[in-house]
Amino acid sequence: MPTVLITGAGRGLGLEFVRQYAADGWTVIATARSPDRATELGTLAQAAGGRVKVHALDVADHAAIEALAARLAGVPIDLLINNSGTMGKESFAGQGMKAQRFGTSDYDEWAYQFRVNALGPMKMAEAFVEHVAASSQRKIVALSTVMASIGGNNLGGLYGYRSSKAALNAILKSMALDLARRAIIVAPLHPGWAATEMGGANAPVRPQHSVAGLRQVIAGLTKEKSGRFWQWDGKELPW
Template sequence: MSTVLVTGASRGIGAEFVRQYAADGWRVHALARDPRNSERLAETQRTHRDRISVHAIDVTDHAAIDALASELAGTPIDVLLNVAGVLVANPFGQSDYDRWMNSIRVNLFGPMKVAEAFVEHVAASDQRKIVTLTSVLGSIGGNAAGGMYDYRSTKAAVNAIMKSMSLDLARRGIIAVPIHPGWVRTDMGGSRAEVDVATSVTGMRAVIVGLTPAQSGRFLSYQGSELPW
């Protein structure tokens, strides 16, 4: 049985990853800040109780991440999915540096810390994939609208770390990619977004299952196309 670890599993894209992987027979480690308050997670647990382990983890809490990695020592993790994220988008002249720093902690340090803590679990698995949810808004080449300094900068930076990871971990057979999920109807994406969450996650799962070492370090969309850095 393949195993996936998902951060930000309480709602939105993370909760849908948990639902789809569990329904597909995977063993799922679902990490959420406050799992008791997640109706989505509770619903999936009711249906697939035997396959889901829920862990209360805030991705800014590095000690808790290390403790969970120790607790799961010896457990191979085929796919490590960094989904937790926050969106702060203040216009020029109105930057809120405290909130921006929190975005850096969640969107950038979070995926880095989770990857560093769980790399041995991934290396011990069959599939050996580390996937981080990024955004096309992190594309510098694709930025034609300006604004969103805080969110864009955290996603551009997480793209940079995923590229380095793909190079550093290649010798261990680990594939590392940043994936853009599309503009998705979640709390973050809003009700006017283009893609429903099930379609986005189905697309990303298809991309993930087909990932080859040659694709490691590429910036991909949920439909498998390559995006400009």
């Protein structure tokens, strides 16, 4: 069975990815910043009897990413899911569209969002490219957001989150072009407005449905669909 590596797997969509891929028989390498606090993930790993392995990983820590890649040297990874993401202190779930407004920028927070949302997936891809290249499916995806779409932005605000995820999209576009020669498929994915800590309880899409849809989109990714921006229900989004 194929192997998937998922970042930010302790809660939210990451945890749901673990649940669904494990139920499907995949080998799952699940990373979380604090596995000790990720009790649901621990329970899932125990129930999976060795098919779900948990590793501590903060994607802002490049040395830790390199160390994990070295530890997993020689392990083919069919699918790398860069799921970890942050809105920083001012989140959509907390402040709605009033978060991260013009005139209130916290530049340290903004830089941290870049480090997690844009540079984290880049570093993960650079560290794990050989693992992915050695697999059968050869896919790298990242959880982006419709808020990264410049063409689709008609509400303003959310400067740190939008710009860090737009940077992520630009990074994945280049990566798709660069890694095509190694037959690696790369795509940013929008999960919908999903009811997690980030999305808030009023979000219309259940994490189970979002992840089920995303898994279908990922399964259907081909070299023609690489370097394009996909939504959880299969719709293509404008950059």
